Amino acid sequence: MVKQVVQVKLLPTPEQAAALAATLRAVNDAANWASQTAFAYGVPREYALRQHTYTELRDRGLGSQVAQLVIKKACHAYAPIAGLIKTGRLQGNRAAKATSKPVVFRADAAQAFDDRCLSWDHDACTVSIWTVAGRMRGIRFTGHPDHLKILAAHRRGESDLVFRDGTWYLYATVDIADAEANTDPIDFVGVDMGIVNIATTSDGDNHCGAGLRRYRRRMAKVRAELQAKATKSAKKKLKARSRREARAVNDINHRISKQLVSVAERTGRGIGIEDLAGVRDRVRLPAAQRGELNSWSFHQLQTYIAYKAKRAGVPVVVIDPRNTSRRCPRCGHTAKANRPNQASFACRRCGLAGPADQVAAINIRDRARMTWAAVNQPIVADTLQPAADTSDKPPASAGGS
Numbered sequence: 001m002v003k004q005v006v007q008v009k010l011l012p013t014p015e016q017a018a019a020l021a022a023t024l025r026a027v028n029d030a031a032n033w034a035s036q037t038a039f040a041y042g043v044p045r046e047y048a049l050r051q052h053t054y055t056e057l058r059d060r061g062l063g064s065q066v067a068q069l070v071i072k073k074a075c076h077a078y079a080p081i082a083g084l085i086k087t088g089r090l091q092g093n094r095a096a097k098a099t100s101k102p103v104v105f106r107a108d109a110a111q112a113f114d115d116r117c118l119s120w121d122h123d124a125c126t127v128s129i130w131t132v133a134g135r136m137r138g139i140r141f142t143g144h145p146d147h148l149k150i151l152a153a154h155r156r157g158e159s160d161l162v163f164r165d166g167t168w169y170l171y172a173t174v175d176i177a178d179a180e181a182n183t184d185p186i187d188f189v190g191v192d193m194g195i196v197n198i199a200t201t202s203d204g205d206n207h208c209g210a211g212l213r214r215y216r217r218r219m220a221k222v223r224a225e226l227q228a229k230a231t232k233s234a235k236k237k238l239k240a241r242s243r244r245e246a247r248a249v250n251d252i253n254h255r256i257s258k259q260l261v262s263v264a265e266r267t268g269r270g271i272g273i274e275d276l277a278g279v280r281d282r283v284r285l286p287a288a289q290r291g292e293l294n295s296w297s298f299h300q301l302q303t304y305i306a307y308k309a310k311r312a313g314v315p316v317v318v319i320d321p322r323n324t325s326r327r328c329p330r331c332g333h334t335a336k337a338n339r340p341n342q343a344s345f346a347c348r349r350c351g352l353a354g355p356a357d358q359v360a361a362i363n364i365r366d367r368a369r370m371t372w373a374a375v376n377q378p379i380v381a382d383t384l385q386p387a388a389d390t391s392d393k394p395p396a397s398a399g400g401s
Contacts, residue, residue, distance in 0.1 A: 002176045002311045006151045008143040010127070010168035012136075019133040020161065020168060021108075026132045027070055028105045030057055034074035039102035044078040046071060063130055065116045069158075073112065077103040110171075112158040118170075122152040127170065129161070141170065150174055165240070179313035185270040188317065188372065190365030191260060191305070192324065192357045193274065193298045196342060199256050200357035202365040203263070207256045212249070216295060219245050249297050257304035265312045272368025273302055274321035319367040325360040328352050 012020060034053045043049050050071050057067035081098050084090035090098060117130040125148070128137040143151070154174040162169040190202035198209040219241060226234040226241075264271050276298050309316045327334040328347035337348050345356040352359075 002178060002307055004150075004174050004176060004307070006143070006147045006155075006172050006174055008141045008147070008151065008170050008172065010170060011140040011142060012168055016136050016139050017168065019131040019136050020129075021163070022133065023131040024109070024111060024161065024163060025107050026060070027062065027066065027073075027111045028107055028109050030060055030062060030067075030070050031073050031105045031109075032102075034071055035077060035102045035104070038074055038078065044075055044082070046075045049075055061132060063117065065114065066130060069112055069114065069117070073105075074103070077105070108163045110160045110162045112160050114158045118159055118161075120151075120155065122148070150176065176311060178310055181313045182268065182270070182315055183376075185315055185372070186268045188270045188272045188365050188368040189260065189264050189267075190272045190361040190363070190368060192361040192364055193276065193301060194357060195292050195296050197357050198252070199260065199301065200355070200361050201260065201263075202358070202361040204358055205259075205263075206355075206357070207259075212252060213292070215248060216245070216292075250300070253297060253301040253304050257301060257308050260305060261308040261312050261314055264309070264314045270315035270317060270368065270372065271305060271309055272317045272319055272364045272371075273305060274324065274364060275318045276302070276321060279321075315372070317368040317371050319364060319371055321364075324363040324367070325356055327363050329359060329362045329366060 010020075034049065034057070037052050038044050038049050041049075041052055043052065050068075053071055053074075054067055057070060058064065062070065081090065081103075085095050085099075113129060119128045121127070124138075125142065126138045126140050128135060129139065130136075151172055151174060154176050155172050156175045157173045159173070160171040162171060188202075192200045194200070194209070195213070196209055197206055198212065199207040222241065223238060226238050260271060263269075279298075280293060280296075306316055323334050325345070326336055326338050328338060328345075328350060330352045331347065331350040333347055333349035335348055338345060339356055340346055341356075343356055344353070345359040346353040
């Protein structure tokens, strides 16, 4: 089962928009009070917090189910902090600061609604939602036709009401059944990921990152100018530009992953990718290049490939990335000298030469083949050795002569 989030845009009337805005303010004010209560009593768990807050939340005018959702929201806000401290990712002064005060919610922070508080009419493209002004019915929504079909067929669980940049949205969770997995791929497509070339396949397809790099350099220059001003307007523009850049990267990664999975599905192959976890800690670069390394969105691209492949039934194999760009796929010779520069590969033993990223993708494909064969090789019982004939032997309990 693949879990996804579908975004739809709400088109409320002025009256409906005012009711939605008042609702967000009310529930977030209540969530702040519940958060302060959880902090004061030291009860971040939902059942314990309910004993201290439920009656007061009902007195504030919240519906019974909305009150439960507000309590859950306050509890869930503390869970990531506890998890980071437990795993050691939040330590020292940062941990002390995070636990020294209650969690605070923005006045327009998103709020979850379940099926008791929000209902969908997919034929009319409207929703009905609980608000502090009463039940608001007939709020129109719109979205991509494919997304609306998925929403109507697979929506499950809660939906989040979001107000962003003057526009109202609903984020709904959908559960899509996996396609029948291809358990016998005829081969694999190796995918090498990088900064100069976002993705290069063993087939020779290259998704160049030059345009994205130019865009990011331009955004970095504008960001530096706005940060130097440090005015309220500049900070607002910084926030908007940050979201714009994130959307651009997100769109590129979606397009690339969709194309890779489509090729693999059409040709009956699997996909081989590298395990790049911790690559930023292993690589040492000049200061001028660290910004590009830190903004490299390889994990997002791999995540998109993984879930799209799962939905299409395409197997994905993750391999060890060591020396994939230094090994010759023809003779196996591995040496740093095989990579004279970033773009080129030239084997010092057999003379094989070509684009370095494509050579690395071929090595990834070969390792994916071996990994798949090793993991999925059937265990066959040894039937060649005949069983011992014990028909003439005395039973174990019989005594000797």
